[in-house]
Amino acid sequence: MKVTICIGSSCHLKGSRQIVEQLQYLVAENNLKDQVELGGTFCMGNCVNGVNVTLDDKLYSLTPETTKDFFEKEILPRVKKA
Amino acid sequence: MNNLCSDIGYVSVNKWGEQLCGDRVEIVEQGENSTVIVLADGMGSGVKANILSSLTSKIISTMMAANMKVEDCVSTIAATLPICAVRGVAYSTFTIVRIIENEEAEIIQYDNPFLILLRDGKFVEIPKTGTEIEGKMIYRSRIKLQENDFMVFTSDGAIHAGIGASLNFGWERKDIISFLEQMYDSSYTAKTFGTILLEECNHLYGGKPGDDTTVCVVKIRNRSQVNLMIGPPADRSDVNKMQSLFHSKEGKHIVCGGTTSTITAEFLHKPMVANLDYLDPEIPPTASIEGVDLVTEGVITISKVLDYAKDFLNDNETYSQWGYKRDGASLISRMLFEEATDINFFVGRAVNPAHQNPNLPITFNIKMRLVEELSECLKKMGKRIKVSYF
Numbered sequence: 331m332k333v334t335i336c337i338g339s340s341c342h343l344k345g346s347r348q349i350v351e352q353l354q355y356l357v358a359e360n361n362l363k364d365q366v367e368l369g370g371t372f373c374m375g376n377c378v379n380g381v382n383v384t385l386d387d388k389l390y391s392l393t394p395e396t397t398k399d400f401f402e403k404e405i406l407p408r409v410k411k412a
Numbered sequence: 413m414n415n416l417c418s419d420i421g422y423v424s425v426n427k428w429g430e431q432l433c434g435d436r437v438e439i440v441e442q443g444e445n446s447t448v449i450v451l452a453d454g455m456g457s458g459v460k461a462n463i464l465s466s467l468t469s470k471i472i473s474t475m476m477a478a479n480m481k482v483e484d485c486v487s488t489i490a491a492t493l494p495i496c497a498v499r500g501v502a503y504s505t506f507t508i509v510r511i512i513e514n515e516e517a518e519i520i521q522y523d524n525p526f527l528i529l530l531r532d533g534k535f536v537e538i539p540k541t542g543t544e545i546e547g548k549m550i551y552r553s554r555i556k557l558q559e560n561d562f563m564v565f566t567s568d569g570a571i572h573a574g575i576g577a578s579l580n581f582g583w584e585r586k587d588i589i590s591f592l593e594q595m596y597d598s599s600y601t602a603k604t605f606g607t608i609l610l611e612e613c614n615h616l617y618g619g620k621p622g623d624d625t626t627v628c629v630v631k632i633r634n635r636s637q638v639n640l641m642i643g644p645p646a647d648r649s650d651v652n653k654m655q656s657l658f659h660s661k662e663g664k665h666i667v668c669g670g671t672t673s674t675i676t677a678e679f680l681h682k683p684m685v686a687n688l689d690y691l692d693p694e695i696p697p698t699a700s701i702e703g704v705d706l707v708t709e710g711v712i713t714i715s716k717v718l719d720y721a722k723d724f725l726n727d728n729e730t731y732s733q734w735g736y737k738r739d740g741a742s743l744i745s746r747m748l749f750e751e752a753t754d755i756n757f758f759v760g761r762a763v764n765p766a767h768q769n770p771n772l773p774i775t776f777n778i779k780m781r782l783v784e785e786l787s788e789c790l791k792k793m794g795k796r797i798k799v800s801y802f
Contacts, residue, residue: 337686338670339711342696350688370686370697372709373670377764 331366331408334384338373341380348394349381356401365409416514416559417635417753420449420794421603422628423610423728427457427569428620434461435567435626438469440477447511448476451628453524453567455503461624467493468504476510482520482552486545507565509630514557517630521551527565528589531558533596535589560598561632562605569625570609574616583616601750602629603793604735607728637663638752640744642710643760643779644671645802654802655679658758659703664751666744667701669710672760677701692739706747708740714782716741717748721789724749748790755790757799759783 333353337346350370357366374382379391385404392400422437434454441447450473454464468489475485493504505523512518519527519538529536540553566588575582588609595608606629613625639661645654655676658665667673677684680703687697695716696709720741723730734745748755763776787797 335688336670337688337696337709339696339709342709342712346696347690347693350690354688368688370688370699372673372684372686372699375671 331386331405332369332384333366333405334369334371336372336374336380336382337370338377340373340377341382344380345394346381349383349392349397352394352397353401356398356405360406362405362409366405414515415634416557416632417445418447418511418514419602419631419633419753420447420628421601421606421631422451422626423603423606424624424626425569425610425614425621427622427624428617430458430624432458432462433626434458434465434624435569436462436465436469437626437628438473440473442477445511445514448473449509449511449628449630450476450506451524451565451567451626452504452506453569453624453626457624464493464504468506472506472508476508482508482550483545486522486548486550490546490548505568507628509563509565511557511630514632517555517557517563519553519555519563521565522548525566525568525571525585526551527563528585528592529555530562530564530592530596532560533593533598535593557632559632559634562592562596562602563630564592564605564609565628566609567624567626569621569623570613570627572623573613573621573625574618575622578616578618583613599750600631602631603724603728604731604750605629605631607731633753635753636751637661637754637756638666638747639663639756639758640666640668640748641672641676641758641760642668642714642783644669644675644762646761646763647802648762650802651675651679654758654760657800661756663754664705664747665703666706666708666747667704668708668714668744671762671764672710673699673701673704673707676704676707680704691737692741695739695741698740698743706740706743708744711779711782713740713744714786715778717744718782718786718789720745721749721786721793725789725792748795749793752795754796755787755798757783757787757797758802759799760802 381392383390383392424433426433434457436452438450450469452465452468454461472485507524508520510518538553540551542551573583606627610627641658667676682702684701686699699707720734734742
């Protein structure tokens with residue numbers, strides 16, 4: 331499973347660093363490093379809705395506050411299914 | 413004609429408690445590849461010394477640049493300088509370094525500590541001949557220059573550092589030489605190398621310099637070109653033109669900006685791999701594209717580079733950060749300030765609609781101003797800058 335976080339200017343200002351750090355922490359905490367691949371990308375062309383994160387090509391809009399929720403509701407169930 | 417150029421940098425500290433520096437460095441260019449550098453140290457300190465050294469350096473550099481004889485310069489100074497009421501003489505010492513076609517240097521010294529030449533990091537004594545002009549002993553030398561020659565010259569504040577306090581007789585020339593040999597690194601800029609020496613002097617003085625101290629360094633190096641692209645072109649149909657011109661340039665290539673790097677990756681048919689390491693929490697991570705030396709985010713990174721550039725021109729305190737860190741802004745700073753002598757900017761004028769949001773501090777105007785200010789700073793560092801807009 332591949333999670334890509336936008337680290338372009340606009341998303342950076344909206345907090346992509348905090349999101350990256352939270353996800354890195356959560357993935358490590360749950361021992362999912364082999365199953366979840368975290369990656370970065372520059373501008374996805376959707377800055378208005380940033381921070382943009384894609385999970386297997388599906389686009390999500392996150393904020394640092396909703397990251398934990400996203401991990402629990404979107405990433406965890408998929409890992410369990412796989 | 414060779415591929416050499418000179419990188420000139422100087423730094424000063426004032427005598428403790430003085431607001432003005434009594435030393436003065438004046439640089440005058442003579443055409444593209446020749447330069448006259450004068451370091452003058454006025455007698456006394458404060459306002460008087462400042463006036464004496466300003467007059468001396470300005471007169472000598474202007475006259476030398478106009479190809480007039482040293483004898484004439486010296487007699488002009490002797491006749492012009494105001495006479496000190498206390499000591500009854502008009503007096504300012506000086507060192508003149510004249511770089512000729514970046515191949516030769518003519519060095520003329522009067523009463524300043526003798527210039528130190530490091531060739532590939534090792535001290536080389538320069539032969540000199542003395543002539544008496546108007547009762548002053550003037551030493552002249554002429555040397556061939558080669559890559560990685562560092563010429564270091566100072567006002568006497570450097571050799572007097574620590575006198576009577578941390579050192580009995582001040583910091584002698586031979587000690588300065590071994591210090592410079594130890595600290596030498598060919599990648600240092602003239603300014604950085606000068607700062608290292610000045611810091612040490614200031615340290616020996618215990619942070620309270622007993623005399624104005626100035627260090628000037630001339631580094632001879634090969635020209636090296638760096639190209640930096642930022643922003644997509646205003647007209648999307650110009651993408652190929654802009655990219656082809658950029659990649660056809662000799663030297664290193666830096667691409668700044670998310671959209672810009674995406675376009676570059678498409679143009680080169682190579683994948684872009686973004687990093688996730690936040691080496692500096694303020695600066696977005698870098699990325700890599702095969703065929704490009706460095707890929708970074710745009711506005712935030714460049715504004716940090718601009719901060720570093722302004723500081724470099726000032727007292728160079730942030731060298732301790734950009735000098736070694738691996739974040740995008742530090743990497744760009746090292747490439748632009750240290751490596752490059754010629755920089756080509758490729759600036760795209762497209763307006764990123766997402767950035768025109770009043771909540772974001774990155775509007776189009778800011779981007780344009782950043783590039784303008786940065787190229788001004790780089791020009792002051794002695795770089796040749798070309799900016800092309802698309």
